[in-house]
Amino acid sequence: MSGTGAHPAPGATASLASRLGSLVHGLPRPCVLCGSWDRTGLCRQCQLRFVATRPALCPRCALPNAGGATCGRCLREPPPYHRCVAGVLYGFPWDRLITRFKFRDQPELATLLADVLADVLTDVLAQNQPTPVDLVLPVPLSASRLAERGYNQAWELARRVAARQGLPADAGLLLRLRDTPHQVGLSRSERTRNLHDAMWVEPAGRARLAGRQLALVDDVLTTGGTAVAATRALLAAGAAGVQVWVLARTPAPA
Numbered sequence: 690m691s692g693t694g695a696h697p698a699p700g701a702t703a704s705l706a707s708r709l710g711s712l713v714h715g716l717p718r719p720c721v722l723c724g725s726w727d728r729t730g731l732c733r734q735c736q737l738r739f740v741a742t743r744p745a746l747c748p749r750c751a752l753p754n755a756g757g758a759t760c761g762r763c764l765r766e767p768p769p770y771h772r773c774v775a776g777v778l779y780g781f782p783w784d785r786l787i788t789r790f791k792f793r794d795q796p797e798l799a800t801l802l803a804d805v806l807a808d809v810l811t812d813v814l815a816q817n818q819p820t821p822v823d824l825v826l827p828v829p830l831s832a833s834r835l836a837e838r839g840y841n842q843a844w845e846l847a848r849r850v851a852a853r854q855g856l857p858a859d860a861g862l863l864l865r866l867r868d869t870p871h872q873v874g875l876s877r878s879e880r881t882r883n884l885h886d887a888m889w890v891e892p893a894g895r896a897r898l899a900g901r902q903l904a905l906v907d908d909v910l911t912t913g914g915t916a917v918a919a920t921r922a923l924l925a926a927g928a929a930g931v932q933v934w935v936l937a938r939t940p941a942p943a
């Protein structure tokens with residue numbers, strides 16, 4: 690069985706470090722951004738500087754829009770999800786932290802990044818009359834991508850954010866049947882179609898989604914194509930509504 694043999698997997702040291710890290714959570718440690726000592730890993734100064742200064746965002750697409758009103762593009766062409774909440778705008782220092790979290794085997798950053806998103810969600814949802822969420826799901830990876838990376842970064846965020854909100858979370862309902870095909874040279878609608886075909890809810894999972902309000906979690910939202918495809922698959926499976934919770938929103942495409 691994996692994890693019990695004499696030859697630990699390459700990620701074993703990192704995951705041991707991660708487990709030790711969670712054991713000492715709450716003890717002073719260096720801020721991931723400035724190195725000053727703090728109990729959360731992201732010091733108060735950096736939180737004020739990099740989290741509290743976010744601009745007003747469109748509630749549908751989470752792009753900056755004056756006054757936090759729905760933007761013209763979403764009024765003309767509303768996405769299938771009824772709300773998108775972004776923790777931060779993608780850029781310094783989040784781009785570095787997300788890269789470390791995602792590609793450099795530092796899943797212990799998940800707790801810190803999930804806290805950033807959960808704090809913003811608490812604020813945003815308190816200021817609006819939100820549709821109550823029944824279940825939290827991550828944007829899935831395909832089985833081969835999951836095997837390659839060893840964890841789904843969206844699930845690492847989703848389960849922590851769900852726990853903070855007191856909501857159930859499930860990583861097994863929405864499936865990604867294959868990796869996204871090569872997207873270069875395809876039109877926007879062809880890219881969306883490609884992704885749409887790759888997302889699926891198995892018949893056994895449909896009963897759990899039927900009539901439910903879902904929150905779909907991802908680490909970064911760029912064009913929105915993945916979130917659109919996932920939302921369409923969930924609505925086709927019988928979900929009553931979907932909102933998207935994303936750690937970082939990239940600026941509008943040129």
Ligand SMILES: [Zn+2]
Nearest residue numbers: 720723732735
């Ligand atoms: Zn700091």
Ligand SMILES: [Zn+2]
Nearest residue numbers: 747750760763
């Ligand atoms: Zn918008």
